[in-house]
Amino acid sequence: MADREMRAAYAQALVALAADDRRICVVEADLAKATGTGPFAKAYPDRFFNVGVAEANLVGVASGLAAVGKKPFAATFGCFASRRAYDQFFLSANYAGLSVTLVGTDPGVTAAFNGGTHMPLEDLALMRAVPGLTIVEPADPTAVEAAVREAAASDGCTYIRLQRKPAPDIYPAGEAFKAGKAKVLAEGGDVLLVALGALMVGEARKAALLLKAEGIEATVLDLYSLAPIDREAVLKYARLTGRVVSCENHRVTGGVGSAVAEILAEEGAPAKLRRIGAGADEFGEVGTQDWLAERFKLTAPHIAAAAKSMM
Amino acid sequence: MTKNVPETPASQAELKELAARALAVRKGCLESIASLGVGHIGGSMSVVEALVALYFRHMRLDPADAKAADRDLFVLSKGHAGPALYATLAQKGYLDRGLLPTLNKGGTRLPSHADRRLTPGVDMSTGSLGQGFSAASGMALGLKMDGPRPDGTMRRCWAIIGDGESDEGQVWEAAAFAAHYKLDNFIAFTDFNKYQIDGSTDEVMRLHDLVAKWEAFGWAALRVDGHDLAALDAAILKARGLKGKPVMIVLDTVKAKGIPAFEGKAESHNAPFGAAELAATLAALDAAAEKEAQHGR
Numbered sequence: 001m002a003d004r005e006m007r008a009a010y011a012q013a014l015v016a017l018a019a020d021d022r023r024i025c026v027v028e029a030d031l032a033k034a035t036g037t038g039p040f041a042k043a044y045p046d047r048f049f050n051v052g053v054a055e056a057n058l059v060g061v062a063s064g065l066a067a068v069g070k071k072p073f074a075a076t077f078g079c080f081a082s083r084r085a086y087d088q089f090f091l092s093a094n095y096a097g098l099s100v101t102l103v104g105t106d107p108g109v110t111a112a113f114n115g116g117t118h119m120p121l122e123d124l125a126l127m128r129a130v131p132g133l134t135i136v137e138p139a140d141p142t143a144v145e146a147a148v149r150e151a152a153a154s155d156g157c158t159y160i161r162l163q164r165k166p167a168p169d170i171y172p173a174g175e176a177f178k179a180g181k182a183k184v185l186a187e188g189g190d191v192l193l194v195a196l197g198a199l200m201v202g203e204a205r206k207a208a209l210l211l212k213a214e215g216i217e218a219t220v221l222d223l224y225s226l227a228p229i230d231r232e233a234v235l236k237y238a239r240l241t242g243r244v245v246s247c248e249n250h251r252v253t254g255g256v257g258s259a260v261a262e263i264l265a266e267e268g269a270p271a272k273l274r275r276i277g278a279g280a281d282e283f284g285e286v287g288t289q290d291w292l293a294e295r296f297k298l299t300a301p302h303i304a305a306a307a308k309s310m311m
Numbered sequence: 312m313t314k315n316v317p318e319t320p321a322s323q324a325e326l327k328e329l330a331a332r333a334l335a336v337r338k339g340c341l342e343s344i345a346s347l348g349v350g351h352i353g354g355s356m357s358v359v360e361a362l363v364a365l366y367f368r369h370m371r372l373d374p375a376d377a378k379a380a381d382r383d384l385f386v387l388s389k390g391h392a393g394p395a396l397y398a399t400l401a402q403k404g405y406l407d408r409g410l411l412p413t414l415n416k417g418g419t420r421l422p423s424h425a426d427r428r429l430t431p432g433v434d435m436s437t438g439s440l441g442q443g444f445s446a447a448s449g450m451a452l453g454l455k456m457d458g459p460r461p462d463g464t465m466r467r468c469w470a471i472i473g474d475g476e477s478d479e480g481q482v483w484e485a486a487a488f489a490a491h492y493k494l495d496n497f498i499a500f501t502d503f504n505k506y507q508i509d510g511s512t513d514e515v516m517r518l519h520d521l522v523a524k525w526e527a528f529g530w531a532a533l534r535v536d537g538h539d540l541a542a543l544d545a546a547i548l549k550a551r552g553l554k555g556k557p558v559m560i561v562l563d564t565v566k567a568k569g570i571p572a573f574e575g576k577a578e579s580h581n582a583p584f585g586a587a588e589l590a591a592t593l594a595a596l597d598a599a600a601e602k603e604a605q606h607g608r
Binding site for chain 2: 025046047049051052054056057059060061062063064065066067068069070072087088091092095096097
C-alpha cells in the first residue's frame with residue numbers, strides 16, 4: 001500500500017469528528033489547498049472559514065470562536081503559526097484559557113522549495129515556552145488522526161506540528177495515543193534514539209538498523225508529544241543505555257535535544273547526549289527535502305555516527 | 312435569561328439616570344486607581360459614557376448570571392481601560408464594589424488589563440492591542456453560527472478599540488474579515504481621544520479619516536460625541552438597526568475626561584494619581600454634575 005498523505009489523514013480525522021461534534025470548525029489563512037482541508041470545507045461549508053492572508057487574525061478569530069464554545073482548528077505554515085502569530089496564540093488562546101488547536105505545517109526541512117524564509121526550525125522552541133500548551137508532532141497518519149481527536153477533546157490549547165507529505169504507516173489503525181506517553185518502537189541496551197515527527201522517527205528507525213548491522217542495539221522512542229514529554233521513558237532508557245541521541249527536524253536549541261538535556265541534568269542520569277538537528281547558528285535553506293536533510297545532518301547515517309561517537 | 316433591550320431613544324429621565332451612572336463609574340474607577348496611586352486614567356475616562364450606554368441600555372445581559380447562555384458579549388480590546396470596565400461591572404452588580412480598591416494589587420481579580428479568567432463579566436482577555444478586536448470578530452462569527460435566540464433576536468458582540476490601537480495591523484485584518492463575513496451582529500467603537508502614549512495621534516501616527524477608512528473596509532461607520540449620552544444612545548440604536556455589515560461608531564472623546572489636571576493630555580495615559588488628585592477630581596466632578604443639573608432644570 002502506498003504511503004498515506006499526512007494532510008489527508010488530518011482532513012479525514014476532522015471530517016469524521018465533525019459529524020458528531022457540532023463545535024468542530026476549521027479556520028484557514030489562504031492555505032487551505034496546502035493544508036488539504038478541502039474535504040472538510042465540502043462536508044461542512046458552514047463551519048469552514050478562510051480569513052485570507054492574515055495569520056494574526058487567523059489565531060484571533062479561532063480564539064474568538066473558542067470563547068463562544070467552538071472547537072477551532074486553525075492551520076498555516078509552521079513558520080507563520082509560530083513566528084508570526086506567536087503573541088496571538090500566546091495571549092488570545094493560551095493565556096485566555098481557551099481551547100484552540102493551531103496546526104503548523106511543513107516543519108523544518110519539509111518546507112523544502114519554500115526555502116529558508118519558510119523553514120520553521122524554531123517553532124518547537126517557541127511553543128515549548130508557552131505554559132500548559134500541548135505540543136504534538138505525529139509520526140504517521142494514524143498518529144495524526146489520534147492527535148486531532150486528542151486536541152478536540154482537550155480543554156486547553158494544542159500545537160500540532162504537521163508534515164503534510166506522505167509518510168509510511170508505523171502504527172495499526174486505531175492505535176491509542178496520549179500526550180506525554182512515548183511509543184517504544186525498538187528496545188536495545190546500547191543507545192537511546194529519541195525522535196519526534198515522521199521524518200525523524202523514520203530516520204531513527206533506519207539508524208537503529210544501521211547500528212544493529214554493527215552489533216549495536218538501540219532503543220527507538222517516538223516521543224509523539226514534546227510537551228508534555230514522557231520523562232519516565234526518556235529516563236528509563238537513558239539509564240539503561242547511558243547514551244542518548246536526540247533527533248529533531250528543528251534547530252538543536254529549545255526543542256527535543258534541550259528538553260532531553262533538561263531531564264538528564266535534573267535527574268542526574270548518567271548518560272551522554274548527542275543532539276541531531278540544524279545547528280544552533282544555522283538558518284534554513286532552499287532545496288529538496290532529501291538534500292536539506294543531508295545538509296543539516298538529519299539522516300540515519302548521521303544519527304548512527306552520533307551514537308557510535310559515544311561508544 | 313437576559314431581558315430584551317429598549318428599541319426607542321432614551322427619555323430625559325433615562326438620560327439623567329445614565330448620567331448618574333456615568334458619574335458613579337467615573338468616581339469608582341478613579342477611586343480604584345487612586346488606591347494604588349498610578350494607572351491608566353486617560354483612556355479609562357474617555358470610554359465611560361460608552362460603557363454606561365452599553366451596560367445600562369443596549370447590551371442584553373444578566374448580572375445575576377455572568378455566563379447567561381443568551382447574553383451579548385463585550386470585548387474591551389483596549390484592555391488598559393480595565394479600571395473603567397471594572398467600575399462599570401461593579402455598578403451593574405457583577406462585582407462587589409469593595410473589590411475595586413484591589414486593582415493591580417497582588418492576587419487581585421482586577422488586573423490592569425481585562426482578563427476573562429479572573430473577572431466575572433469579562434468575556435475576553437485583552438491587552439496586546441489589536442488582539443481583542445480580532446477575537447471579537449471570531450466571537451461574533453461564532454454567535455452567528457449558533458443562530459438567533461428563541462425570540463428571533465441575534466446575540467451581538469460589542470467591542471471598544473483605541474485610536475492608538477488602530478495603528479495595529481491586526482485591527483485591519485479583522486476589519487476585512489468581519490465585513491467579508493457580513494457580521495452585522497458585531498458593533499464596535501473607536502475611542503478617538505486623539506492621544507496615544509508618545510503624543511497626539513496626529514504626531515505619532517496620523518489616522519486620517521476614520522469613518523472613510525471603516526467604510527472602505529466594508530463597514531457601516533458613524534461618528535458621534537462619545538461623552539454626549541443622548542447622541543451616543545441614538546447612534547447605538549441606529550447601529551443596532553443596520554443589516555448586512557458590521558458597524559463602527561467612532562467616538563469623539565476627550566482623554567482623561569473629567570480630570571481637569573489631565574484632560575486632553577498624552578501624559579494621562581498611565582499617570583500618577585493619588586489621594587490629592589482624587590480629592591480635587593471628585594470635587595470637580597461633583598461641581599460639574601451640579602452645574603449640569605441646574606442647566607437641565
